[in-house]
Each structure stands twice: as C-alpha cells, then as structure tokens.
Amino acid sequence: MRHLLSIEQLSKTEIESILDRAESFAEVGRRDIKKVPTLRGRTVVTLFYEASTRTSSSFELAAKRLSADLVSVKAAGSSVDKGESLKDTVATLSAYDPAAIVLRHPYAGAAQLVAQWADAAVVNAGDGKHEHPSQALLDVYTLRRRLGSLEGKRIWIVGDVLHSRVARSNLIAFKAMGAELTVCGPPALIPRGLEQLGCEVEHSLERLGEADVVYALRLQRERMNESFVPSIREYAAHFQIDSRRLGPRQLLMHPGPVNRGVELSGEVIDSPQSLIAEQVASGLVVRMAILYELLATGDQGPAPVAGNGQAAPIGQPA
Amino acid sequence: MSESRLQMRTGESASLVLRGATVLDPVAGIDARHDIVVRDGVIAELTAPGEANADGIEEIDAGALHAFPAFFDPHVHLRTPGQEHKEDIETGARSAAAGGYCGVLAMANTEPPVSTPADVEALLADARAAAAVKVGFLATVTRAMEGEELTEMASLRDVGAAGFSDDGLPIRSARVLRRALQYQRLCGGTIALHEEDPELSGAGVMHEGPVSAALGLEGIPSVSESTMIARDAALAGYEGGRIHVQHLSATESVEAVRAAKAAGVQISCEASPHHLCLTDEEVRSLDPQRFKMNPPLRSEADRQALIEGLRDGTIECIATDHAPHAPEEKEVPFEQAAMGVTGLETAFAALHTELVLPGTIELGLLVERLAGGAAPFGVERPSLSPGSEANIALCDLSARWTVGEDGYESRSSNSWCAGKELTGRVLMTLAGGQVAYRLRSFSMGVAA
Numbered sequence: 001m002r003h004l005l006s007i008e009q010l011s012k013t014e015i016e017s018i019l020d021r022a023e024s025f026a027e028v029g030r031r032d033i034k035k036v037p038t039l040r041g042r043t044v045v046t047l048f049y050e051a052s053t054r055t056s057s058s059f060e061l062a063a064k065r066l067s068a069d070l071v072s073v074k075a076a077g078s079s080v081d082k083g084e085s086l087k088d089t090v091a092t093l094s095a096y097d098p099a100a101i102v103l104r105h106p107y108a109g110a111a112q113l114v115a116q117w118a119d120a121a122v123v124n125a126g127d128g129k130h131e132h133p134s135q136a137l138l139d140v141y142t143l144r145r146r147l148g149s150l151e152g153k154r155i156w157i158v159g160d161v162l163h164s165r166v167a168r169s170n171l172i173a174f175k176a177m178g179a180e181l182t183v184c185g186p187p188a189l190i191p192r193g194l195e196q197l198g199c200e201v202e203h204s205l206e207r208l209g210e211a212d213v214v215y216a217l218r219l220q221r222e223r224m225n226e227s228f229v230p231s232i233r234e235y236a237a238h239f240q241i242d243s244r245r246l247g248p249r250q251l252l253m254h255p256g257p258v259n260r261g262v263e264l265s266g267e268v269i270d271s272p273q274s275l276i277a278e279q280v281a282s283g284l285v286v287r288m289a290i291l292y293e294l295l296a297t298g299d300q301g302p303a304p305v306a307g308n309g310q311a312a313p314i315g316q317p318a
Numbered sequence: 319m320s321e322s323r324l325q326m327r328t329g330e331s332a333s334l335v336l337r338g339a340t341v342l343d344p345v346a347g348i349d350a351r352h353d354i355v356v357r358d359g360v361i362a363e364l365t366a367p368g369e370a371n372a373d374g375i376e377e378i379d380a381g382a383l384h385a386f387p388a389f390f391d392p393h394v395h396l397r398t399p400g401q402e403h404k405e406d407i408e409t410g411a412r413s414a415a416a417g418g419y420c421g422v423l424a425m426a427n428t429e430p431p432v433s434t435p436a437d438v439e440a441l442l443a444d445a446r447a448a449a450a451v452k453v454g455f456l457a458t459v460t461r462a463m464e465g466e467e468l469t470e471m472a473s474l475r476d477v478g479a480a481g482f483s484d485d486g487l488p489i490r491s492a493r494v495l496r497r498a499l500q501y502q503r504l505c506g507g508t509i510a511l512h513e514e515d516p517e518l519s520g521a522g523v524m525h526e527g528p529v530s531a532a533l534g535l536e537g538i539p540s541v542s543e544s545t546m547i548a549r550d551a552a553l554a555g556y557e558g559g560r561i562h563v564q565h566l567s568a569t570e571s572v573e574a575v576r577a578a579k580a581a582g583v584q585i586s587c588e589a590s591p592h593h594l595c596l597t598d599e600e601v602r603s604l605d606p607q608r609f610k611m612n613p614p615l616r617s618e619a620d621r622q623a624l625i626e627g628l629r630d631g632t633i634e635c636i637a638t639d640h641a642p643h644a645p646e647e648k649e650v651p652f653e654q655a656a657m658g659v660t661g662l663e664t665a666f667a668a669l670h671t672e673l674v675l676p677g678t679i680e681l682g683l684l685v686e687r688l689a690g691g692a693a694p695f696g697v698e699r700p701s702l703s704p705g706s707e708a709n710i711a712l713c714d715l716s717a718r719w720t721v722g723e724d725g726y727e728s729r730s731s732n733s734w735c736a737g738k739e740l741t742g743r744v745l746m747t748l749a750g751g752q753v754a755y756r757l758r759s760f761s762m763g764v765a766a
Binding site: 087105107108112113127129130131164165191192193197 | 526527528529530531532533534535537539604646649650651652653654
C-alpha cells in the first residue's frame, strides 16, 4: 500500500491486516511507556484545511507514539490564507522530505492530487463529501472487537447521507466485511442512485428493529435553510435515534461530533449500547496502524501477520 | 450577405491539385475518387483520378486520403477579449484549422462580455488580422450577461454580430427571453441558448446519478436542462422566434427538442464530441482537466439518446464547445476546477475513432453533422461542388496518433482527449480558399 486515498482501494484482506496491526498497538497503549521507535527520524506532516478535533489529534498522537517528527499545518493562519494553491503548499512542505502527508480537505479528490504531486505517502483524512477511509477502518475495528465478525450483520446508516463522507466510506467498508447495509433518511438527504452501491434505501425508521447496529450521522443545523428538511424538530420526530426506537440488543455508533437532541437523544448517547467513546479510542490505534502500514512495511501489500490475528512483532522497521 | 459576418486573414489564394482523393460530400451527393483542382481559392473541377491537368500548380498525392467539406463549429470560446492567456483569435483559429474546420462562431462570455457594437467591430478587425479560418462573433443577448436588459441587438447585427447568446449562463427570466425573441423579428440573428435551470443545478459539478452518489459530488440533474429547453421552445413557438439549443446532454433534452420540432418550432440544436463519446463513469477518476465541463458528462443511456438524435436529425450539428482553460484553473480538486475542455483539434479524429470505426454511425453522417452548424446561423454550408469556395479537410483515416504528444495549436492543453490514441487525422485544411493548415510532418512532395 503506497497511499491510503480511499476505502475502495482496499481488499478485505488488506483491511483485516491493518486492523490486526491496530490490535497489537492497542497492547502498546496499555504499557507505561506508550511509544515505539518505528518511525524515528522520519517526518509526518498533517495538513488540515477543515476544522477537526478527533481526526487531527489522533493522527498527530499516532505519529508521536511511533516516534515520528510531526509538522502540523492548519489552513487557517498559514499561507493558504494568503491564497497559496494546494499544489504550491504541497511543494513547500515536500521540501522537508516528509515520509507521509495526512490531508483533510473540503473537496473530493484532493488527496489523490497530492499523491500525484508529492513523493510522500498520502493519507486521506477526509476529502469533501467523498471519502474518510481512516474513519471507516476505525469503525470496522470497533465493531469487530465487539461482534467478532461483521459477516451477515445488519447495519443501518441513518441521517444526512448526502453530505457525509463517513457514510460513503463506511458503506464500502462494512460491505467489504460482509455486512448487509440499509441507509435511511429523508429523501432529499439520500443521494439519487445510492442503491447502486449495494444497499437498501429506507425513508422511515419503522423497520429499524431489524438492525444489529445503528450508525447515526450528524445533521448540520444549516441543512434546513436549504429545504433539505423543513425543521430540526420535524427531522428529530422522524429520524432521531432515542431510547424508544433503539432496542436493547442494538449497538449504536456515531462519528462525532454529536448534535445532542437532534440525531441522537441524550440517553442513548450515554447508554451502554453506545460505542461512541470506543470509536474515539479506536481512532488512535487504527491511525497508528495506517502510518505503520504505509511507512514501515514497504510497498509489498499486506504485512506479514503472525498466528491468531496478531500482527507481526512491532518496534523495528521492517 | 452572411459571409461578412465571418472574417479571416487575407492571404494567398490556394491553387493545387489533390490527386486521387476519396471525395465525400454527402450533401452535394459526391462519393468517389477524384482529382480535386483548386484554382485561385475555388474548386475548379473534380476529374477522374489522375486526369486533372496540373498546369504547374502544386500536386498532392492524396491516393490514400479522404477529402471532406471542411467543418464548421458554431460554438467555440476564443477567450478574447480579456482572457488571452487561455486563447486568442490567432491560436483559436489555428486550433480550428488543425481540426479541419473552415469556420467557427465565438461565444460572447468574455471579460468583459461582447455586448456593444464597438466590441464586435474590434473582434472582426482582429479576425481579419489574425485568423487562419473564418471567425464570426455572437453578441450577448443581455447587457453584460446580467440577464436583465437586452443589448442593442439591431445595432449589433448591423456591425456584423453572427447571432446572440449568453452562453455560459442560461437566460433565467422567461420575460427577458420573450422580449429578445420579439426583437429578433426586427434584426434577425439566431439566439443560441445555454439551457440550464440554475435553481436545479445549484452548485452541481457533475451529472446526478449513481456516480455522483458514489463520489459525494453535488449532481446536476438532467431535468435542469430539459425543463428549460421545454420552456424556451414554447416561447420561441409562441413568438415565432428562431432558437438554437447548445450542447444537448440528456435523453430528456433530445426528447424536448424532438417534440418542439414536431410542433413546428424553429429550433435547431447541437451535441458535443465529448458528450457523444464519454459518460459520467469517467468522472470516477476525479480528473477535472479532461472530464469537468458544463453540461456534465451524463449516463450511457443519455449518450445513446444523443447518438440516436444525431442519426434521426433531431441534432443537426456537432459543436465542440471548445473551452480553453489555464493550468492553474484545472490543477485543483474537481469541485474547484473550471468547467470546460478543448476539442477543436480532436473532434473529427475522436468521433471517427469512437463512433465511425465501431460502426455506430456512418462516415458520411459524421462529415455532414460536422458542418451542420453553419445553416442554423445563416452561414453557407461548405461544399465540394465545382464552383464552390475551397473549404476542404484532407484526412488520413488510418493515421494513428496520441493526442498531445506534439503539443497543441490551442494555447491551452485541457483536451478531453489528452493521452488518447486516435485513428484518423486531419493533414491539411483549406479555409476560405486559402491553405489554413498543414500537419508539419505531412510531406508535400510534388507528384511526378
């Protein structure tokens, strides 16, 4: 794996190999000294053109735990404010000879362009409404830990699918792992032709009881100004996941940040069925595994995996 | 009359003999091997192969080549005035000549837009100074393309505007278009329409469908185009006006034009080579250089509907919508990139490769439709009949070439064919009785 630009590029085996490695990093996280020397002397650049808490902090911490030198660039306050193009910014940062560039950008395909321009390995940390592959990997990781396997599991993705890169990447990843997908939301927020990605489309939560996992998406408050939904109240009445709609055996996920009282009611967020906090914890180890996979295993595809799902020994560059 | 609306550089009139060319002009009913004798810029005669008396003028061995009436493109962007870093009249006309065109009509969405008689006069003077092929200029329908007040359409026609268009933008207001159609009775001049409902297109960047759903890109629905065509066809029918619908892209649009024609509306339309050859599947590459344009590439069913429209005559012409852009406007993520691709140099070769060679359409139909854009604007169709002005595209149908490997005549390189290997190439173009183009490597050996 040279870059991580999309979930679409990964096979099931490649996904599993990254997740297996994340398991072994979870073990490192339980040590007193949570750091391994794998990327010592190498540089990781995070370049964020959009606000982010979880993704940027977990990539930064992941790079540090792997002993890489880290350069964090936020578009606000950088030369981007002065009108520098993406191409020129990447050329500037490339002068530091980074091993990896982690990019968050408001437009689809930005990471792919950077991969054409830079020698570094490129990680897509979210491009427009297109893909968010590291989120999908951490979500599969979280579910796999809880359920063992996603094979045959019924997952409902509920909410504003139209504007969600998480929905798109997760659809592809969950399907690759054998799950059955249903997407549910108001008609104007479900893109036309989505069913051709291999999912069912519903506009009502009536059959939500069939789901093993409910994955709720954030509804941005400004959507009602564009007539996607008439009001937040009406949206919540029809699509909010609350304790009445969520059955006791169903698991609940959300990529964050949550709009309490809009897509989720307060009590389900804090319920034992909620995996939301676990998702955040998974983010760190999965992002360590992604950087490791790209930078420490060469270009030979999936890294060797030792018996029973444990990744090969870590701590030395391969 | 209409020819004064088209201007080109005056140079030496061509005198030459094309020996033994396969001559195909479906409109004139010519389909045989001939020597074509051009004297002083006029097709003097067609003789049996080898029989023409050259009389000391240049002879070209065209035994393996095809001669067609040169093509006419009613829809190009020459970016002058204001954006000469993308294209100017000289480079744009050279690009047209390299594609086998003898004439083009330039759109008015320049910076500033072509809205005054002085603008048109200046452009026609530029064309007289610099253009290798005939160039005509449309003026905007509304002042500064703001969609509100009409331009001085009659004065614009008096100084030579070839027609009217706010291309790049639709005319939002039905009332404004209606007034323009009424005024057209006074001044003539076909009104060419970019049909798109901005309310439905929103901030869309590609066709709305499964591919836009997969990519997370905002879609432009097909009905954004077809609903406006239906509106404007109804207005043209009501006012007895003459309209030309630009760059059809969708099934529903072809149906709307077909229905309007059946109802007797004076309506013509065009399709572009890229819409006839490509679909929205290409956008999966997220490459805006080759695949971002407006209207967007649509589905395979839409592409098939355009081909059917071309066959049955609903679509009477092919227009490239040649839209040069600078690299910095295209080397950005898809959503941020400028819309438009260049197409003059590759139109014939691409359509020959993608539609004629696989047997989808006949060569004769392609040749006919590539010059079909003249008539809707009152321009005389190029012809190979003896006595006609020499407007000839000389092509090698078996030549294989890779687009862009030798650069472009256009100032811009955002060709939708960049890197494609095509079969069929224009070797020489005569426009307005002059040699407008010769491929550099095409040897001009004098036949023995």
